[in-house]
Amino acid sequence: MRPLSMVTKVEDRAPRVVAAQPHGPAAAITRRAADRLRAGHLWVYRSDVESLVPPIGATEIAPGALVTVMDSRGIPLGTGLYSSASQIAVRIVSKEAALPRTTYLEQVRERLHAALALRDELAPESMENDAHRLIFSEADNLPGIVADRYNDLITLQLLTQGTAQDDVRQLLTEVLRERLRPDTGGITIWERPDPKIRELEQLAPPTPGPLHANTTESPQLTTIFTINGLQFHFDAGSGQKTGAFLDQRLNYAAAARYASGNALDICTYQGGFAIHLAQNCRQVTGVDASRSALEVADRNRDLNPSLAAQVDWIEADAFELLREYESTGQQYDTIVLDPPAFAKSKRAAEGAMRGYKELNLRAMKMLRPGGTLVTCSCSHHVPLQEFTEVVSAAATDAGRHVQLLETRGAAPDHPAILTLPETSYLKCLICRVG
Template sequence: MGEAGVAVVSRRGAERLRRGHVWVYRSDIAALPADAIVEAGAEADAPRLLTVNDTRGVALGTALYSPYSEIALRLISTEVLESEAAWLGLLASRLKAAIEQRQPIFTGTDTDASRLVFSEADGLPGLIVDKYGRLVVVQLLSKALDSVAVRIVVTETLRAALGPEVSVIVERPDPRIRELEKLSADAGSAPLWSAEEEPLLKTVFRLNGLAFHYDAAAGQKTGAFLDQRENYSAAARYAHGEALDVCTYQGGFALHLAQTCSRVTGVDVSHASLEVAESNLGLNPHLKAQVDWMEANAFDLLKDWSEAGTKFDTIVLDPPAFAKSKRAVEGALRGYKEMNLRAMKMLRPGGVLVTNSCSHHVSGAEFQAVVAAAAGDVGRRVRLLERRGAAADHPVVLTIPETEYLKCLVLKVE
């Protein structure tokens, strides 16, 4: 790529890379090549790959470059790649390896939905690939990935690796990331590939033996929360009696609880999500529990019901991320404490609380401490039954803390 393609990073940035992280923030860049500097609002064809050097001129590897993101560099190799072709070859091999590593997880199971690629955790920063039945959803979350060549390699590799297991490959941009990274306006406007002339973007997938609707044009994330798959099963093992699922979204926890509980109430602020949850309930007529849905704000409902003396035997708390930045952590911890305190008040003795946090800025220790503080405030003895994280198809890389974002505590409240 030559000297023109070199980014120089500060000592702090270089040390982060040497410790095994792959991000370099814009504030840690000491110098960029001239063609990589993009004025605000200007349209420019900035380079997608840059060699990364420290201030002494020692090469640290090759990174994907974003002219707009605060995470300006994402390391893809500790070696200097000489061409974009070398990067595309690396992309294909890592994508294939990611899929192969997940095959043993799902062989012989009653699940046909999984995360195939988990960004930095699979050595492919900014790339997410999820599979729902035979429908595969791709997200490109970095400007450096926003190219025809990348889309071709991803599509061809997925087709070769999955074979008859895939009938449609669709790109689903994240609206917030599309704006921040200034991604192509037409991204996601048509399937990347389809075996059919009229591709179906809706399907039904199976998770732990339960059936769920999927619509590639609706819902959060890529459409569902596959990271909770194993926690759904764990919650069902401990759940009993009357259950409450707070922030149920499309009924993931609620339908699993309905396998072992007598009655389940799923609560969400989104009417559209609850409509999908009701449709999902209809796909599983074998569930014996009475299942009801309620549209409500979680904080208001928990406050009203805890003060009214409403009781349950099992409660699941699965709120959206409260801390989108480090500055938001203090407020997030207050929110988590409030929710857990109210839930503990509402549990009968011997009740089960399954409480979750998907805020990667809130550590596991911080989350557990705030739940313990809530227990102290309400005077309940709380035993830890299980400490859990994301499902196995969302691997954790120890040197990249952001890959360990989901915390799940299964508790017995005495």
């Protein structure tokens, strides 16, 4: 048995002596956390770690190391990627204990091939769609790894200390090169850092330049991709998240089916909903607080000259503009609300609900009888039931008869894990407002 002096206390709790202590690093967790893992959850929060056991000869666990997770009795529950900084202290990668890194990398390779095969089935490349999510972290059993495809450009995010490492980069680059367009000029792969996540995980910036280029000339940073038969600009060096909101792909098309007349798209970003609405509306106004996003939206509109609707862009704060429009009696036939995540933590959820209610209340008051409201939330801290309830409360306060026509989520290339509710983050309600 290793001396107790080698066990790291967590949050000043006295460490427990655990049975069958492994030779490698380990984390002993609370009974509540162990029950969650046994039920299929994949995260261990830092507040649920009772003690950390470094490997023999070390005084602490290395950031990004693979650790055996044990319950308070010392019974192994699996192996996970350890973070020394994140509030998610361990992300489970295997039910097998004491998994060596070589075996973990073999599993990453197998799971990557499985994820790409699933995308071939769910979102095959075609003239209508050549952009989709390739890897979705825990949903593909690849925690801390996200990859999106935009035509011939791939953006890769390595979001944890255990995955932002050269062996993972090399493996992913190798497989993606082999699997995607090997006979037609290939693809360019960029690692796209998420500044906030990198700060939380205490990660250094990635090495400049592409992980792989499809040309010996200047590395390709931009392309034009197609979703639902419409074209959009993509720049791997700018924009939010991995560059565009591919999770809304089928919701864009659904919104367009219901849209008519005069439409308002709140938080349009680069015009995803607005340009789809323009297929069936006579007038579309897209609103966003970001001038740079609206400049891209305007370029996207120019890429689709066959759209009949007149499309205008307004740089404004969504709340301020809706208050002004409501006070002046503006009316619309279709309104889309697609704000950024209001609740980025559980503590922010209450304020987020107030924000969602205000947006939906004002939109309902501005819709003509029989109008369509498409309202979205991408906050995983706001479950579907609570989001639906807040939209219902807005309907009551607005005095409108609101029919729920469709409840939608992310496109299937963004699958959710039933035992990890956090992966069911996107909600989209399509309503008829009487």
